[in-house]
Amino acid sequence: MIVEDRISNWVESYDRNGYLNGSILISYNEEILLNKGFGMANWEHNVPNLPTTKFRIGSLTKSFTAMCIFQLHEKQKLNINDYVGKYLPNYPNGDQITIYHCLTNSSGIPNYTSFPDFWPRTMRLPSTLNQLIDSFKERELDFEPGSKFGYSNSGYTLLTAIIETVSGKSYTDYIQKQICHPLGMYNTGCDDGIKVVPGLASGYSFWEGPIHSPYADMSFPLGAYGLYSTTEDLYIWDKALRSSEMLSKELKQKMFTPNLGSYACGWMIAEMVDRSCVHHYGDISGFSSEVLGFVDDQVTIIFLSNMNVTPVTHLSQEIAKIIFGENVSLPFPAVPIPFANIKYIEGAYLIGNDEDKFLGISVTNEELYLTVPKMYGAMYKFKLVPVSHDAIKTTFVTELISEQVIFYYSPSGEIESVQYIDYYGKRYSVNKKR
Template sequence: MMLEERLNNWVDSYNRNGYLNGTLLIASNGNILLNKGFGMANWEHSVSNVPTTKFRIGSLTKAFTAMAIFQLHEKKKLNINDAVEKYLPGYPNGHQITIYHCLTNSSGIPNYTNSPDFWTQKMRLSSTLDQLIDSFKDQELEFEPGSKFGYSNSGYALLTVIIEKVSDMSYADYIQQHICHPLGMYHTGCDDGLKIVPGLASGYSFWEEPIHSAYADMSFPLGSYGLYSTTEDLFIWDKELKSSTIINKELIEKMFTPNLGSYACGWVVSEVVGKKCVHHFGDISGFSSDFLRFVDNHVTIIFLSNMNVTPVMHLSREIAKIVFDKNVSLPAPTVPISFTKKESIVGKYVIEKEDKVLTLSIKNEELYLTVPKMYGAVYKFKLVPVSHDSCKTVFLTEMIYEQLIFYYSLSGQIENVQYVDCFEKKHMLHKLEV
């Protein structure tokens, strides 16, 4: 079977069940093999995702911030080994922390998005860049700068303000004028949450049905996770990173050299499905994105989604397996069958060796699964019975590919319960007796 056919089979089987949400671009040797939108860009107005739909790209932004810093280094406006106090006089420990430490997440500055009240309160409040930096600058360093890796949006906030000071431009203007427009990326920019961005998808979460994700104020993410883009623009970006027209090749190499562990400058360099890969993940307020660049194999996979439960990192790796001729499993079609014993399986179930509790409940005669996921957030999916016999009953969830399987003894009693999550990891469940 040809590669395009295998990719289309995979896409069709996932999309048939409504498991793909967003826009997906797959390219090999510079040729686009697949470039499609799935699901809704806007559920309220029934607007579909298409290849030109814009998405907030979260931390994929960090690669653009890194490029801006390296451009300014090349123009001798700054040096990546400069201490940050040169640009932010009086910044605590600013003599120890370098621009390069911020680029490679090795600054030791606590990550402001990890503060206990960030997701419940601060995320929703507008803030200037200076106010944001004031909120974390007096916190104790988590480690000596340069000694360890510690992912920090705070370091990228410092880089944002350094770009603005050195270039005498706003971050948004710098990125568009010095990176995006020279490359022909006219659908990429900084989303401040005020300006209307034509063609920008809305971000969603899920509870029985698509719902609005928690509001995030866009006044301060900027160079940490504030850009929007399209898969097509990011493919132009991918090609630029190979040919390097806006910066010299030595600096590109430095940008892609891991510092501690696998983190380089705005990129992770590691093995994915057994191949060297330059990649990054992003998520913000209903949007999640993954960008895989198998540079030696000339393969690029870009998945931008506006439904936060869509497991883009897992799905992009499944696609990589298909491209590299490895086996993948396909979901069975969600064709409901009759299942009359709903009451017998309702209750709370705990995952063995974890303290995660899953709840099965009935609403309007439909079964639902409530399950905690990333960051401990809880989601609720409809369970669809798809097969049943004397040995087992199989349920599929709506919106993401998960399975719940009940195994029966010869006397018809439930003997085992297995939960297969969206990463295809299998868990045994125990029912909690009330």
């Protein structure tokens, strides 16, 4: 089976169950194999996702910020080895932290999105760039700059301020004039949350059905995670990064060289499917995104989603496996069969022996639902669809994401064991809480 057919078969299997939400672009040998939208850009108005739909891309923004810094380095407006204090004179420890430390997440600056009050409060409040920097600058460093890796949106906030200081332009204007417009990326920009962005998807979470994600004020993400884009624009970006169009070959090599661990400058470099892959993940209030670039193999996979629980990283890697000829499992078709004993299996189920980790099975309007924690510990609730039943076992699949709950029976018909399979394919034995 040729790669196009394998991808088509995979897409069809996932899409018929409603497991793909967002837009996907796949390129192989400079030929686009898939460029398609799935699910809804806006559920309220029944607007579908398209290849031209715009999504907030979260931390994929960091690759653009890194390019801005390297451009300014090439123009001798700054040096990536300069200390940040040269451009931000009043910043504490500014004589220890270099621009390169911030680029490679080795600055030791505490990550403001990890502060206890960020998710419940701070992310909903407007802030200027200076106010945001003030919120973390007096905090003690997590480690000596350059000694460890520590992911930090705060470091990229400093880079944003340096770009504005050195260029004399706002981050938004610099991005547009120096990167987006020269490349023809007219559907990419910085989202301030105030201006209307035509074609921008709404971000969602899920609880029995699509729900609004928690509000995130867009006044301050900027160069850390504040851009929006489309799969098609990011494909233009990918091609520009592979050429010397925007940066000399020498500086581009520096930008893509990991510093500590796998993190380079706005990108991660890692082995994936036994090949070198340039990649990054992004998420922000209802949106999740992943870009995989197998440069040596001329393969690019871009997945932008406006449903925060969509496992874009896992699904992108599954696509990569298909392209490189590896076998992948396909989801069980979500075609419901009759199942009467729904009250019998209702309850809380411990995952292993951990009292703090459990999944819940409940009944609402004669329908079974699975409640389960996902990223950041957030809980989600999905309908359970019975798809197979006999004397030995009953198999349920979830809606929206590809997961299973399987009940195994003893010869007398009692539930003997229960298995939960998450969307990574990881299997867990679960036990009903007594």
